[in-house]
Amino acid sequence: MSLNIQDLHATLENGTEILKGVTLEIPAGEIHAIMGPNGSGKSTLSKVIAGHEGYIPTSGSITLDGVDISDLSIDERSRQGIFLAFQYPNEVPGVSNANFIRAALQARLPKGEEIDAVAYYKNLYAQMDLLEMDRKFTARAVNEGFSGGEKKRNEILQMIMLDPRYCILDETDSGLDIDALKIVAKGVNSMRSADRGMLLITHYQRLLDYIKPDYVHVMSEGRIVRSGGPELALELEKDGYEFLKEAATA
Template sequence: MSQLIIQDLKVSIGDKPVVKGLSLTVNQGEVHAIMGPNGTGKSTLAKAIAGHPDYAITGGDVLLDGQSVLAMQPDERARAGLFLAFQYPSEVPGVTIANFVRAALQARLGESADLDATSYYKKLYEKMDLLKIDRKFTSRAVNEGFSGGEKKRCEILQMAMLEPKFSMMDETDSGLDIDALRIVADGVNKLRTGQLGIVLITHYQRLLNYIVPDFVHVMYDGRIVRSGNKDLAVELEARGYAWVKKELAAASA
């Protein structure tokens, strides 16, 4: 069984510590939601694990199936089985979705083998149908001129095609209306076949009505301050993040 272990992870942006000792273990097939107010380090955690060059890891470790990924380049981490669904995916003008995903799959095969075009397109169309994405999208440039919902579905499509072991989904619900949210959530649920581990980063409980998590963690000031099951998310929604802050203040007083 695959396992992603985040051990006492500390991340800084420039001189500023943002993630301040965070630990979390995600087993294959589990969905962990990380909730928290803005500016608490949720996105930084996801990007740092993916290897973004602007984020310096100053302590702790990230182990994928027992192997540290910290010495790996971003592309190596991805090929090892990590995936980041971006909150704000980049536009890549002139590169079609078909060519982009193809390059990503080819990278996993190496120079020696060529991707079989027929089976590639078969799989791509299957996943597009699954995610209710119009097949015409294959020839559109990645994210260029896409609506918010189209960008998020394009992220899920890539996740479906690349079949990572663990996916960090960064604010996948942000900027989506309820219909778009439902389509994206349906897509993610269809990929919950027990193989994929998911870290779902969100500010709102709303998404968790559609993607029901196995575990919910509350992140505040760079740490996980509370963990529980899906009921924690409901409680959080009802009482607000101020409740967590107040409790923490009381505890440290």
């Protein structure tokens, strides 16, 4: 059981190649982190996995628990168990948080089956308490007028409620102060499971102080160029990406 990416190439709509042969396997039960300089392709990788229409795979494959999802739509990939937490979550005016999450859950049920409203709100409130979110947020429009930290907590709330098999977090730590980071990390850690894989995309080692990865990968110029254990993140924090420049001039 794994999210398996093999020799993945992808371009922007204008034909610019961003991913140049990414190979990565994330088994269920493991947390992998990807780090790398700006423009290395980290966020593009997350969007291609999720099926974003602005990023076009040109070769390679993405399989989920042995099933090729490369040609599936965003919605179909979500139903298969993929969740992407955005670096910059969008606002959805006019749609309350509670109704948004409930509609997403309802869409996953067999035709004719309805969500148990009492059980739904009991779970929703429990997860909001975990994330230290005021329950008034259930009635507020999705992310509208939210602070950066509130938006990120709301993303984690959606992730917990949807209970995906593979979670991709694209720079979820971006813009968070230390208190908000700890709360977000607590929510992510609550989802650690032998049946769930996670991919963390981050610039900074500090996130990995709170969410301990099993493996760390370095991405540069559209490829994964180095992999290691959690100690690799500490090395990058100390020495930066100088080794990439040295490799390019060697």
